[in-house]
Amino acid sequence: MGRTTRYVSLRQYAEGRAIVPDDFALRTGPVPEPPPGGVLVQTLVLSLDPTLRGSMTGRSDFYNQQFALDEPIHSRGVGRVIASRNDDFVEGDLVKGRFAWADYSVAGPLAGFGAGNGLTHARPADVKLSHHLGVLGNTGYTAFFGMMAVARPRPGDTVLISGAAGGVGSVAGQIARILGAKVYGLVGSERKSAVLTEELGFDGALVYRGQDLADRLRALIPGGPSIYFDNVGGELSQLVMDQMPFRGRVVECGQIATYGEPDGGLKVDIKPIHLRGLSFEGFAWTQYSEFFPAAKAQLQHWIATGSLRVLETERHGLESLPEAFVGMMAGENIGKMTVTVAE
């Protein structure tokens, strides 16, 4: 009998309700053979991203492609090549790409949604592996381009960020501070609020749960934020937009509050946009791929000079992926959430 690998799959889709650990299953199957031009990778670290939730609804009309039931889920990850059929990669190379939630995964340099796609070397090799998925990967790029290319705050701006203690939010807020704006965060707990103000230099933070949020927000930012960097969407963001000044700008990064809604979420009531003359601009980090090397260099410089602090929440073990993903969606993480599968 050939070698086997454990993998995590979806047992059932979760539509119109919160996802729970029981929606996932830990299974065992054969270690796959690398395809021509591909490699076999031992998984080291996997990224947990809210967008994966959109691939767990079973809706064929949803904007994300759906994971097949009982097949390995896949997300971005870092791994080590253990067999190669590609001259650009040799055994022992550290690589990143889209890997199965499995001990072993095949991967190749194709683009797109499928497991194994988008293989590149993980460089520089001397940083913590999780940084390739967080601050020096798509999470950091999302914060960087969302702030530097879309929001473009200047001194005098007041920037409010929802999901501010998460992977994207914690980096985006610090970039706004570096650019000279005042920066505030909306978060799910007092602990997160303290981290933002005491460790990351935010000017203030507010727990969005509980009573009188509209009054508390008015007291924190009289006149409202000139820029709202939105990771959350839903009712929270409608409440924020109702308080924004004339010609305020909404940068729509994500809508995590709505990803589990029965109709697929991502709905915005444009009343405050109309009444207040707000601008509303979405973006995707992938639109800026030609500038990734420059963004990475700038993020590394800010980290090295102490301007940018990196927050991460790390879980361990392939079997912890379901609990970790559900926990991330419910706000258990501070900063980027990853799962270390092998040391």
Ligand SMILES: NC(=O)c1ccc[n+]([C@@H]2O[C@H](COP(=O)([O-])OP(=O)(O)OC[C@H]3O[C@@H](n4cnc5c(N)ncnc54)[C@H](OP(=O)(O)O)[C@@H]3O)[C@@H](O)[C@H]2O)c1
């Ligand atoms: N535009 C792009 O290209 C792009 C790329 C990557 C990610 N994104 C989006 O960016 C956002 C942040 O992603 P991330 O990877 O950095 O995840 P994250 O913020 O590290 O983790 C998700 C956080 O969302 C918050 N949250 C969950 N449900 C919420 C709700 N109902 N209301 C308010 N907050 C809620 C939780 O924090 P609390 O404890 O504060 O509730 C949780 O920690 C997501 O919306 C994601 O889809 C966009």
